[in-house]
Amino acid sequence: MSELHKKPASELAQMLRSGEVTSVQLTELFLDRAEKLNPLTNSFLRINRETAIEQAKHADELIAAGKAPSVLTGVPIAVKDNLTTTDAITTAGSKILENYLPQYDSTVVSKLRAAAMPILGKTNLDEFAMGSSTEFSAYGPSKNPWDLERIPGGSGGGSSSAVSGFLAPIAIGSDTGGSIRFPAAVTGSVGAKPTYGAVSRYGLIALASSLDQVGPVTNDVLDAALLQDVIAGHDPMDSTSLVDSLGQMADFASKTDVKGLRVGVIKQLASDGFHPGIKARFDESIQLLVDAGAEIVEVDCPSFEYAVSAYYLILPAEASSNLARFDAVRFGQRVLPEGNPTIERVMAATREAGFGPEVKRRIILGTYALSSGYYDAYYGSAQKVRTLIQQDFEKAFAAADVLISPTAPTTAFKFGEKLDDPLAMYLNDVATIPANLAGIPGISVPNGLAENDLPSGLQILAAAKNDGVMYSAAAGIEKLHNDKWGKRMIDFAPELEVN
Amino acid sequence: MSEITPETVRHLASLARILVTDEEVEKLAKELDVIVESVATVKGAVSADTPATSHPIPMSNVYREDVVKPSLSQQEALSNAPDQADGKFKVNAILDEE
Numbered sequence: 001m002s003e004l005h006k007k008p009a010s011e012l013a014q015m016l017r018s019g020e021v022t023s024v025q026l027t028e029l030f031l032d033r034a035e036k037l038n039p040l041t042n043s044f045l046r047i048n049r050e051t052a053i054e055q056a057k058h059a060d061e062l063i064a065a066g067k068a069p070s071v072l073t074g075v076p077i078a079v080k081d082n083l084t085t086t087d088a089i090t091t092a093g094s095k096i097l098e099n100y101l102p103q104y105d106s107t108v109v110s111k112l113r114a115a116a117m118p119i120l121g122k123t124n125l126d127e128f129a130m131g132s133s134t135e136f137s138a139y140g141p142s143k144n145p146w147d148l149e150r151i152p153g154g155s156g157g158g159s160s161s162a163v164s165g166f167l168a169p170i171a172i173g174s175d176t177g178g179s180i181r182f183p184a185a186v187t188g189s190v191g192a193k194p195t196y197g198a199v200s201r202y203g204l205i206a207l208a209s210s211l212d213q214v215g216p217v218t219n220d221v222l223d224a225a226l227l228q229d230v231i232a233g234h235d236p237m238d239s240t241s242l243v244d245s246l247g248q249m250a251d252f253a254s255k256t257d258v259k260g261l262r263v264g265v266i267k268q269l270a271s272d273g274f275h276p277g278i279k280a281r282f283d284e285s286i287q288l289l290v291d292a293g294a295e296i297v298e299v300d301c302p303s304f305e306y307a308v309s310a311y312y313l314i315l316p317a318e319a320s321s322n323l324a325r326f327d328a329v330r331f332g333q334r335v336l337p338e339g340n341p342t343i344e345r346v347m348a349a350t351r352e353a354g355f356g357p358e359v360k361r362r363i364i365l366g367t368y369a370l371s372s373g374y375y376d377a378y379y380g381s382a383q384k385v386r387t388l389i390q391q392d393f394e395k396a397f398a399a400a401d402v403l404i405s406p407t408a409p410t411t412a413f414k415f416g417e418k419l420d421d422p423l424a425m426y427l428n429d430v431a432t433i434p435a436n437l438a439g440i441p442g443i444s445v446p447n448g449l450a451e452n453d454l455p456s457g458l459q460i461l462a463a464a465k466n467d468g469v470m471y472s473a474a475a476g477i478e479k480l481h482n483d484k485w486g487k488r489m490i491d492f493a494p495e496l497e498v499n
Numbered sequence: 500m501s502e503i504t505p506e507t508v509r510h511l512a513s514l515a516r517i518l519v520t521d522e523e524v525e526k527l528a529k530e531l532d533v534i535v536e537s538v539a540t541v542k543g544a545v546s547a548d549t550p551a552t553s554h555p556i557p558m559s560n561v562y563r564e565d566v567v568k569p570s571l572s573q574q575e576a577l578s579n580a581p582d583q584a585d586g587k588f589k590v591n592a593i594l595d596e597e
Contacts, residue, residue: 239561309538334581352518383551439555
């Protein structure tokens with residue numbers, strides 16, 4: 001029997017219901033691990049022992065009274081620090097929000113509270129979720145539990161390292177171009193981006209509003225489905241929130257038969273640019289699916305060639321206007337230059353001191369893309385590419401139930417490797433970006449060890465609002481892998497130890 | 500010819516209200532020039548009659564009921580203010596004295 005901290009949330013939930021363990025015991029176990037191991041991984045920006053224990057006591061009372069509001073009641077969770085919490089400073093990884101204590105909870109956090117899930121703490125991220133490595137966090141990078149010299153992916157490297165290092169059983173992330181899926185791939189965990197609008201963005205500190213989506217970070221597919229069921233649902237506080245229910249994801253995740261499943265392999269994401277090990281694991285998974293009775297079809301998505309370019313125009317454009325709110329007036333840092341400065345000089349000095357290099361780069365790029373004379377050529381063309389990508393997906397999903405690709409071109413790289421080459425960093429997201437541009441759901445599941453004996457990920461995409469189809473396929477592929485490996489891939493990870 | 504010159508960066512930074520040093524201007528101009536050259540490929544990918552997409556899942560006219568609901572108190576709204584006076588946000592002068 002595996003140790004308690006390595007058990008999936010679904011099993012912990014059963015143990016809570018049967019009385020084998022209490023939420024206070026579980027929460028203390030993970031708090032102890034988080035406090036001990038965080039100096040190694042820097043997964044958490046803040047650990048909330050007191051409030052987490054209080055919430056666990058409340059969960060135990062509800063379970064004892066037979067009034068547990070959710071399947072996951074009592075299971076502790078970590079939350080990415082770009083979701084507002086009224087009881088914990090929320091920084092979004094930025095210095096400009098160093099002391100920001102939100103006046104309201106994000107809807108996702110409200111739903112976790114309503115489900116009585118203790119919140120262990122807030123996890124690290126690249127500043128305002130801009131990055132693929134957490135190296136752009138104002139509070140130092142998080143480390144990959146598989147190799148502490150390497151990045152845990154980004155922007156959600158705090159959540160991915162917390163879950164893959166078993167500092168938390170499950171976590172919340174946000175995905176604008178791959179910030180849930182890329183970290184999952186390089187840490188051997190599971191990360192899902194639901195259909196745009198399935199989960200409320202209210203209280204998510206906005207990066208690019210037409211691309212951002214909150215989702216689960218876990219160690220298996222069923223846990224991701226269970227967590228999506230907790231956080232999804234219509235929210236009148238988010239005008240882009242979907243009105244229709246997408247069903248119970250946990251039901252879909254319990255269907256693991258891939259026989260007859262039409263699996264599309266995206267031509268443009270199956271060849272060039274992927275490391276040999278990544279490609280080899282991907283081809284093996286295709287064979288595994290064929291052997292299990294799935295039908296493989298090749299799909300052509302020619303516009304994907306322009307996805308990264310379109311993304312790095314749309315994202316900076318939206319980010320530059322979203323981040324205009326950091327004006328040193330209502331919240332956040334205020335830096336006063338000497339003399340008797342005007343408000344404009346205060347803003348400029350504050351934004352100079354409060355924002356890091358990647359945020360400045362993207363704000364200025366976005367300002368350029370939106371500026372008069374360039375708007376049509378850049379932002380306008382990028383929005384048209386977005387239409388072409390949606391059309392490619394439409395055609396692909398006419399031929400296939402799900403599409404697959406490697407999640408990322410490489411395994412985890414070393415710190416500093418891409419820090420001075422923004423374009424190289426941006427190309428990490430080549431496989432994950434199209435889903436955000438089209439608003440469709442995507443999940444990354446472990447796909448075996450590749451270069452340097454490090455994890456690689458398999459991405460599974462489904463048509464918009466077909467999150468259930470995605471979870472069934474992901475659970476099916478996960479089962480084929482686990483049967484082959486004899487255990488979960490995460491169980492191959494080295495033990496974290498403090499010297 | 501590079502599209503992003505140090506002068507462009509200075510102008511954009513002032514539009515974005517970010518103070519930049521000479522050193523940053525030089526660095527940003529080089530980096531942004533490479534990025535802009537790369538993303539400019541979108542221009543050749545589309546035609547005049549390709550429709551633009553601004554929102555991934557089509558939606559229109561999302562309204563809420565026009566009913567009064569509890570909101571933040573003045574004190575709560577000001578709780579993160581860098582400076583305040585008389586229950587209001589306090590800021591520096593908007594106009595130069597000259």
